[in-house]
Amino acid sequence: xxxxxxxxxxxxxxxxxxxxxxxxxxxxxxxxxxxxxxxxxxxxxxxxxxxxxxxxxxxxxxxxxxxxxxxxxxxxxxxxxxxxxxxxxxxxxxxxxxxxxxxxxxxxxxxxxxxxxxxxxxxxxxxxxxxxxxxxxxxxxxxxxxxx
Amino acid sequence: xxxxxxxxxxxxxxxxxxxxxxxxxxxxxxxxxxxxxxxxxxxxxxxxxxxxxxxxxxxxxxxxxxxxxxxxxxxxxxxxxxxxxxxxxxxxxxxxxxxxxxxxxxxxxxxxxxxxxxxxxxxxxxxxxxxxxxxxxxxxxxxxxxxxxxxxxxxxxxxxxxxxxxxxxxxxxxxxxxxxxxxxxxxxxxxxxxxxxxxxxxxxxxxxxxxxxxxxxxxxxxxxxxxxxxxxxxxxxxxxxxxxxxxxxxxxxxxxxxxxxxxxxxxxxxxxxxxxxxxxxxxxxxxxxxxxxxxxxxxxxxxxxxxxxxxxxxxxxxxxxxxxxxxxxxxxxxxxxxxxxxxxxxxxxxxxxxxxxxxxxxxxxxxxxxxxxxxxxxxxxxxxxxxxxxxxxxxxxxxxxxxxxxxxxxxxxxxxxxxxxxxxxxxxxxx
Numbered sequence: 001x002x003x004x005x006x007x008x009x010x011x012x013x014x015x016x017x018x019x020x021x022x023x024x025x026x027x028x029x030x031x032x033x034x035x036x037x038x039x040x041x042x043x044x045x046x047x048x049x050x051x052x053x054x055x056x057x058x059x060x061x062x063x064x065x066x067x068x069x070x071x072x073x074x075x076x077x078x079x080x081x082x083x084x085x086x087x088x089x090x091x092x093x094x095x096x097x098x099x100x101x102x103x104x105x106x107x108x109x110x111x112x113x114x115x116x117x118x119x120x121x122x123x124x125x126x127x128x129x130x131x132x133x134x135x136x137x138x139x140x141x142x143x144x145x146x147x148x
Numbered sequence: 149x150x151x152x153x154x155x156x157x158x159x160x161x162x163x164x165x166x167x168x169x170x171x172x173x174x175x176x177x178x179x180x181x182x183x184x185x186x187x188x189x190x191x192x193x194x195x196x197x198x199x200x201x202x203x204x205x206x207x208x209x210x211x212x213x214x215x216x217x218x219x220x221x222x223x224x225x226x227x228x229x230x231x232x233x234x235x236x237x238x239x240x241x242x243x244x245x246x247x248x249x250x251x252x253x254x255x256x257x258x259x260x261x262x263x264x265x266x267x268x269x270x271x272x273x274x275x276x277x278x279x280x281x282x283x284x285x286x287x288x289x290x291x292x293x294x295x296x297x298x299x300x301x302x303x304x305x306x307x308x309x310x311x312x313x314x315x316x317x318x319x320x321x322x323x324x325x326x327x328x329x330x331x332x333x334x335x336x337x338x339x340x341x342x343x344x345x346x347x348x349x350x351x352x353x354x355x356x357x358x359x360x361x362x363x364x365x366x367x368x369x370x371x372x373x374x375x376x377x378x379x380x381x382x383x384x385x386x387x388x389x390x391x392x393x394x395x396x397x398x399x400x401x402x403x404x405x406x407x408x409x410x411x412x413x414x415x416x417x418x419x420x421x422x423x424x425x426x427x428x429x430x431x432x433x434x435x436x437x438x439x440x441x442x443x444x445x446x447x448x449x450x451x452x453x454x455x456x457x458x459x460x461x462x463x464x465x466x467x468x469x470x471x472x473x474x475x476x477x478x479x480x481x482x483x484x485x486x487x488x489x490x491x492x493x494x495x496x497x498x499x500x501x502x503x504x505x506x507x508x509x510x511x512x513x514x515x516x517x518x519x520x521x522x523x524x525x526x527x528x529x530x531x532x533x534x535x536x537x538x539x540x541x542x543x544x545x546x547x548x549x550x551x552x553x554x555x556x557x558x559x560x561x562x563x564x565x566x567x568x569x570x571x572x573x574x575x576x577x578x579x
Contacts, residue, residue, distance in 0.1 A: 006393055055286060063396045068284070074173065074248050082536040083487065098439050100483075101397040103536075104313070107578075110208045111307045112298045113243055113253025113275050114340075117206070134203065 020080070037090045040128070040135050045069065059095040061138060064106050064115055069136060077118035078130055078139035086124065090140045155311070196542035207368075209240040212311035219284045220568025221550055222557035223318075224262040225572075234267070236260040236575075237309050239274060242573065249281040249291075257309060263324060263556035264365045274298070274309070275333060288343040288350075297338040300389035301331050301404050302431045304445055308332070311576035312539050315442075315481050315489065316529045318572070321497035322475035323429065328407055329363030330427070334387060348394040358382040361410055368555040370425065370454060377419070378414025385409050388567040402433040420558045426453040442481035449474050460511075471500035487533040491543075493537035495525040499551050519566040523549035538577055545570035 009010030039058065050068040052061070052140045059068040063075060080087035082099050091099050105126055121127050124141055131139040206221035208352045214235035216227040225234025254276040260269035277295030284290070297305040304323055307313040323331075337359015343350040361380040368374065385408040412423040427449035435574060436443040450473045459465040477495040498504050499521045506521030529543030550564040558564050 031191060044260060059396050060344060065342065065396075068248070072248065074245070084469075088486070096397075097396050098437070098484075101437055103254075104397055104437070107310065108320075111210070111239070111241070111255070111310045111313065113241060113255060113277065114279070114293070116243055116245060116251075117208070118448075119203075135233075142410045 028095055037086065037094055037140055037142055038095070038143050039138060039140050040131050041136050041139075042131060045136060045138075047098040059097055062091075062118070063097075063102060064109055064118070065105075071138045076134050078134070078137055079120055079126065080124075080129060081117045081120055081122065086140075086142050094140070163382040169476065170370050175408075181250075185322060191211075193322065204245040205242065207240070207242050208579060209238070210310045210312065210576065210578040211238040212236070212574055213572040217571045218568060220440065220565025221553045222262070222568060223553065223572075225267075225557060225558075230564060232262070234260060236269065237311065239309060241274075249284070251279045253277060253279065258361075259330070262327075262335055262554055264554055277338075285365065287345065288341065289309075290341045291339075293338040293340065295337075296333050296335050299331050299355055299387045299406075300391070301387060302448070303400070303402065303433045303435060303444065305331055310578065311574060312533075312578045314380075315444075315491045315531060316493065316527055317541060317574045318478070318527070318545065318570070320446065320475070320477045320493065321495045321525060321552050322446055324479065325499070325554065326365050326552060328353040329361050329366045330359055331406070332360070333550045334359055334385065347462055348392055348399075349396070351389075351391040351393075353389045354393075355387040359385055359408060359410075365554060365556060371423075371457065372555075372561065373420075374555070374559060376410055378418050380425075381411040381413045383409035383411055391554050398437055400433065400435040400437070402431075404431040404433070405429070415545050419463075420456075422456035426455075427451070428453075440483045442479075442483075444479040444481075445477065447474075447476040472502065473497070473499050474501050483499055488533045489533075491529045491531065492528070493527040493529075496523070497549075497552055498522045514562075516561055517564065517566065519549045519551075520561060520564065521549075521551055523547060523551045538575075540573075542573050543570075545572075548574065 002120060039049065048069045048071060052066075052075075054068060056066045061075060062079070064077065067074060074121040080090075082103055084089075088099055091097050091102060095102075110117045119130070121130055121139075127139045131137045169515060182453070212235075213233065214224060216223050216225075216232045216234070217230065218227040219229065222228045223232070225232035227234070232489045237260070238258040239255055241253065241520070243251060243253040245251045255274040256271065257274040258269055258271050259265060260267070273296060275296050275298050278296050279291060279293045281289050300306050300324060304319055305316045308319060308323060308328070311317070319385055333443045334355045336355065339354045339356075341352045350408040359382045361382050363380070367378075367380050370380075385406070387406040387408070389402060389404045393399065406427065408427040408429075409429070410425040412418075412420050414421045427450060431446055431448040433446045434444070452469075452471050452473065452507035454469045456466040457469060459467050475497045477493055478494040479491060481489055481491045497565060499506075500509070503509055506518030509516070510518035511523045526546045527543055529541060531539065531541040533539050547568050547570065549566060550558070551570075553564065556562065
């Protein structure tokens, strides 16, 4: 019975459309979650991060304009190199900026002595390790697929 | 009631115990860090104490080397119909965030720039100051920096020696090398204030102090006299900058103002001994930084007042001069790739807006040509950021006029060419 239904041309077509719709949904959802980037912080600062995000734009934290956590401690920003794809995506998608804008701001701070640039690490693994070790730190990870 | 009392006492006691414990813990940690027999304490790890301190120290540096070939006039050494490698810049800085609101920063600079520094180059202290943020709130801060601070003049002056921070090898004419000493830094202090709003970020800096104008290039530019013996000195000067950025630098607008005062230090018989100079100047800056396209424009007007210049024909007599110079440029940059940028700029500079073509000037008895009074420059450059640290760029300039060339690289003013070309290459590294 089922199989005969299945072979009815009109049902077959509907089913195919439905299946492809489900697949498309799954694909969209999975690709979103697999590649989503998120901000991470030292375990002690999780509550502080929520407050920080309510009060300030994250872009201003990574641009080293917002320098302190709500509790007054200095924020330690950790980033990946400018040419790292994850960095480029994080800056564009999460901060709504371009990497060269951040670089300009950081260069100004670094080479006039009026501030410090974020610490740079080479990989997501290093990022996770350093953020976990460093109090008051903030960084980002790609929470999807494993990375090199 | 009793149970409530007990609860209260219990809580109080627990609190006291915790406090005692934490105090002894802190004391033990302090002992551990100072006592010589630290290794006996199992809990102690040197790295726990060292690390936070190391995290607060940053060391950065940069270097660049240029290669130049020109027609007509020299840049950075003997580049005319030849190749010169006369521009080298090496900088190293260290900054220490000592407390949440106190930091120290110092930068040393080695610089070779053609004949004006000689082939051996010069070492200088670029900046060195203590920074104290005395008030901060959720949206901003106020603070002071005391020592030698960089002058926030226009968009590029603060980091003028760091190749990677500007789009072309040669800075726009408004920042020309001849007046570098006048604008580069100030010994004194800087008051600063930042205010971040949803509509953008405001930043204000006010520098007060003495400039370091004891630079022959600047003196020669003012007097056009190759025999001059003394040195320019600085009197109290002011430089201020108000900067407004939307979307963290997507749009930048800035207003800079300078009031710079100079004196002259020479022998008693020196004809220039009473020379003083007062320079009032402002610069307007605007920049757009899109994903691919960047657009920049700056306009500067400078009122110069030179007093007691010696009259070359009447011994003992002096005269005053007050030219108003004007500099402006428009510049477009396009990122063909993330690490490959093309830049096109039209740049103009005149020494005196009342004599834009140098016609009046050319009536001088020394037959100095009119084109010493202006420069127009069309620049095309390509910049390749090989890695975040290494950068290579090349550019071509078509130049009309020679008001901005170095009198050290081109000592014969009469023979300076009016129309000339610059071909330049530069390799730079930063960390």
